[in-house]
Amino acid sequence: MESSSGDLMTVYAREVSYRVRPDLMNTIEKLGAVGISKCFDCGACTVSCPFSEELGMAPFPRRVIKYVKLGLEDKLVASLEPWLCYYCGDCSDTCPKNAEPAETMMAVRRYLVTKYDFTGLSRLMYLTRLGWLLAIIILGGIAFLIGWLLKGPIVLERTELETFAPVDIVDTAGIAVFIILASILLVNIYRMFRFSVGSLRGIPLTKAFIELIKIVPLHFFTQLRLAKCTFKNYWYIHLMIFYGYGLSFILFVPLLRLTLSNKPFLFVDPLSIAGILSTILLIIGASLMIKGRLEKKTHVWRYSHHTDWMFITLLFLVTITGILTGVFRTLNYPLPTYISFALHIVLVTPFLVLEVPFAKWSHLAYRPFSIYFYRLNQLRGGV
């Protein structure tokens, strides 16, 4: 593996000098690794994983579980495998000790999100419920205050949403938030790259670029790995939310000047149809997710961390207030329109600000990039 020029002793020293963090397992347990202490290292999860062979016979997921148990934080942070795991639950099914290896992988993904984030906010929110609530209230409050200060006149004779919320202000605020969040997320992705790949040294650059074009968009838009999961419906629901979310993002960020206006909401124009479609996708997707998490019938939904609930509840509420705004606007009820819009803004702000770079939402970026970074490591190895 190591280059032949390396002095054997230093290679050896490099291999063995890892910092051990005895509290790592506690942290991972708090993040949802419900059964990790029951594991007796039998390796059944490894041979049941449909993915371990694809990984060049690496003992996955037991290797990652072992990192956690031994407290090898650096090794764990450098691991991309948890992101390549598509949560099919075969390992948990075959585990003779109910150690739930699939849940450990989920918890490790949560842990990695906290590690990629340079601000430390993510860690705070993942490890404490209070941190989450506090952050939502503060951000919602800020959004409410700014909105209150910058809002336009309230017209009660007929519904004039644009007069109430001037499009210039909403659009500027939206783009500003978008740029800030995207930058933070990019920094986090770069940190993921540093931890897992290190540098581009030894990787042919043109090839690296071609792989970037080939891998990231494909997996971003299709979530193909999820399709290999035994529980196919999960992939469909996931796609519904993804495309519902994507569509409303296009409608209400780049196209906001067209969608936020005083014109009554009409069912015939393409923008309204797109809006209705996006909300239908989101509301059905989010409802099915909530139902699944309450019923706990499959692996993916059996154990829910508080961050999972925060994500799906906020998404659901944001969608509902969005739908209400549209409905009241069409029915020409001025005051209810303004109130539901204000609520929508108060909810959507913490939802985006917290979820995009710091929490569950960020897997939208980490999943496709992990596949790419994994490929980069392979390229360096000459595969």
Place this chain on the structure above:
Amino acid sequence: MSRELGKILVVGGGIAGIQASIDLAEMGFKVYLVEKKPSIGGRMAQLDKTFPTLDCASCILTPKMAEVARKPNVEIIPFAEVIDVVKEREGFRVVVKKYPTYIDFSKCIGCGICVERCPAREKLGAPDEFNEGLSSRRAACIYFPQAVPRKAFIDPNICLYLTRKTCRVCEKFCPAGAIKWDDTEKTLNLYVDAIIVATGYKFVDPKHPALSLYGYGKYENVYTNLEFERLLDARGPTGGELLRRSDRKHPKKIVFIQCVGSRDIRINPYCSAYCCMASIKQAILAKEHEPEVDITILYMDIRAFGKGFQEFYERAREEFKIRFVRGRPVKISEDPSTKNLIISYENTLKGTIERIEADMVVLALGIVPNPPEFMKRLGLVEPDGRVKTIDPSDPITTPVEGIYVAGMLAGPKDIPDSVAQASAAAMKATSFVLKKTPMVIVR
């Protein structure tokens, strides 16, 4: 023996039941030894060798079987089951159901001529339980050559006369005139002072849903460990030759899988205790049969806790070059053309995924205690199937005064421990009986 201190029932004629009966008889008790099978001997009779000394199992067991049969105050009741136990006055009334054998045991001399002449063989026969179904037996049958009592019986399910009213060949040839076509099921009532239950164990079902990926019953060359033991035994279905089920060829590569149905939360959370040493023994025996054979044992932990066990394990590794790999496979697949088996496992001490193609796979099955129905009715069985005893430090005494357990029924253990526990149970039963009927010392 003239003095009779009391009557004691022993349920189950395995090594534990036999030992308890011998001890009780020697102390002067009347013993009823009830056995479900046609012969006493139990599981140990099916074994070829014992660990860790590789002594022949029959050489230890057969003298004991003969000894218990010779005791004048032991009444062996084979082919019978205890169906009910009622507490009555100072002791118990025991209802025993005795199955028809269609042969008068008082006349049968065990010559085996009926077996020889019986035409209900091959396709008309039935799987031989003693050989774990690896061979077939006829309608007239002696359970195994060393059976005690060595009497023939007729299986009414396949007997041509009892099913189709033809044949009667055995009757014609029997020199003792022992065939008794009008034999019926009988119910006996026994009155005893104490009961020792030693009904042993049953194996975890290798077709359990959690084990289905091992393909037992689907792939011909996947064996249970008792089936494999029968193959090793010179009295066994192949005359002691190791032959694969699929092509009757000698295996070149054998893989043992340990903890099948043991230490598995989905089946049995506990360790079955005997399987590590049993597999090591079988691996050594297989090496002695076929020195060229390559053997891998996939284990979780080798639990070699008894006298000479650790040395036995080390001998297997060093002298017999048996490969021990720590890893738990979850699936076996079969090459349909060669019927070889492909097993993937993680070598957990190296952290690598490995794959073996084997000609034969042996599943070291876990065990579950096999309490009789009446124990369940008396509330002596825990929900998980294990028997209740009064105290963790007393694994013999049950909460019902006068009922004691011994052997595998009381928990997984090996032969020496079963024998020791049987003697202990005999002692407990003795003191229980003597306490209530003070002995009169005649000078």
